Amino acid sequence: MVKKIKDDFVELYKNAASYYSIPFKWSRKQWQQAIIIIFSFLILFLADEPMRTFFSGIHNKYFDSIFSFAHWYGKPALTITVFAVLYMFGLVVGDEKSRMAGWKIFQAFIISGILVTAIKSLFGRWRPYTEHGSFDFVFLTTGPNAHLSLPSGDAAVAFAFSTIVAGFIDNKLWKVFWFSLAALTLFGRIYHDQHWLTDVTMAAFISVSAGLHINKQAQIKNIHNE
Numbered sequence: 001m002v003k004k005i006k007d008d009f010v011e012l013y014k015n016a017a018s019y020y021s022i023p024f025k026w027s028r029k030q031w032q033q034a035i036i037i038i039f040s041f042l043i044l045f046l047a048d049e050p051m052r053t054f055f056s057g058i059h060n061k062y063f064d065s066i067f068s069f070a071h072w073y074g075k076p077a078l079t080i081t082v083f084a085v086l087y088m089f090g091l092v093v094g095d096e097k098s099r100m101a102g103w104k105i106f107q108a109f110i111i112s113g114i115l116v117t118a119i120k121s122l123f124g125r126w127r128p129y130t131e132h133g134s135f136d137f138v139f140l141t142t143g144p145n146a147h148l149s150l151p152s153g154d155a156a157v158a159f160a161f162s163t164i165v166a167g168f169i170d171n172k173l174w175k176v177f178w179f180s181l182a183a184l185t186l187f188g189r190i191y192h193d194q195h196w197l198t199d200v201t202m203a204a205f206i207s208v209s210a211g212l213h214i215n216k217q218a219q220i221k222n223i224h225n226e
Contacts, residue, residue: 001064001091003120004091004184008103010201011103011107011131011221012076012103012106012110012111012119014108014215014217015214016107016111016114017105017207018213018217019111019210019213019214020115022213028158035170037204041197041198041201041202043199044197044201044215045134045198047109047137047179047197047198048134048196048197048198049133049134049161051196051197052128052134052190052193052196052197052225055133055187055190055191055193056193057211058191059107062091063191065185066184066188067179067187067188067191067192068188069122069184070158070181070184070187070188071154071185071188071189071192073158073181073182073184074153074154074155074157074158074185074188074189075154075157076109076157078104078107079109079126079157079160079161080109082102082161082165083102083105083106083109084102085102086098086099086101086102087099087102087103087106088102088108089102090102100218101164101168102134103162104123104167104189104214104218105160105161105164105165107214108160108161108163108207108210108211108214109157109160109161110178111210111213111214112156112157112159112160112206112207112210112211113153113156113157113160115206116151116152116156116203116206116207117153118154119149119150119151120148120149120150120200121140121141121142122136122139122140123139123150123157124136124137124139124141124147124148125137125138125148125149125150125196125199126138126146126147126148127145127146127147127148127149127193127194127195128190128193128194128195128196129193129194130146132147132168132195134198148198149194149195149196149199150188150196150202151199151200151201151202151203152189152194152195152199152200152202152203153184153189153203154189154194154197154203155182155185155186155195155200155203155204156203156204156206156207157206157207158181158182158185158186158207159182159185159186159207159208160207160210160211161182162178162179162181162182162211163179163182163207163208163210163211163212163215164211164214164215165178166178166179167211167215182204186203187200187201187206194218
């Protein structure tokens with residue numbers, strides 16, 4: 001049991017290292033595509049204020065209840081609980097499928113979370129409710145939370161969890177369901193005036209890419225073990 005836990009942490013380290021080093025392995029074409037994506041993201045900043053205005057105008061009890069649930073979905077408690085249940089169950093009863101399912105959830109949470117936290121401190125963007133505007137930053141900071149807006153931690157947690165769980169079953173409806181929950185979290189952060197559109201967009205991109213990377217590495221591992 002101890003060896004399995006040790007091996008799992010070694011796997012986490014390797015997957016994190018391989019994910020963070022991906023840009024250094026890109027070809028010229030991939031860098032060109034990355035530049036286009038970055039440029040498109042920068043243009044998206046122009047939609048931050050209009051999107052905030054739109055969501056501020058649709059507040060009612062119906063949307064309050066929907067986005068309150070979405071707020072819960074994006075909190076670490078759900079991710080940690082599901083990870084702990086699956087991982088410990090698999091470890092105790094010897095169910096490798098359950099153990100690795102839980103471990104993939106944990107890896108996505110950690111790997112995306114580290115990057116999200118680093119970027120938050122790098123840019124120090126003010127949250128919408130502070131009324132500083134969407135182009136106000138305090139670079140290289142560790143707080144307070146009011147200017148740690150970019151990217152969204154809740155959206156990152158939601159999309160990391162949904163990306164892994166959606167990969168458990170090869171079914172379109174299953175995948176749509178889980179990504180829909182993550183999307184509700186994404187829009188909920190704007191609805192609650194906690195984040196800008198670009199905050200949640202960046203978070204979703206990071207977590208989905210991290211989740212897909214982990215799923216891919218797991219597939220490679222399974223092939224080697226067969």
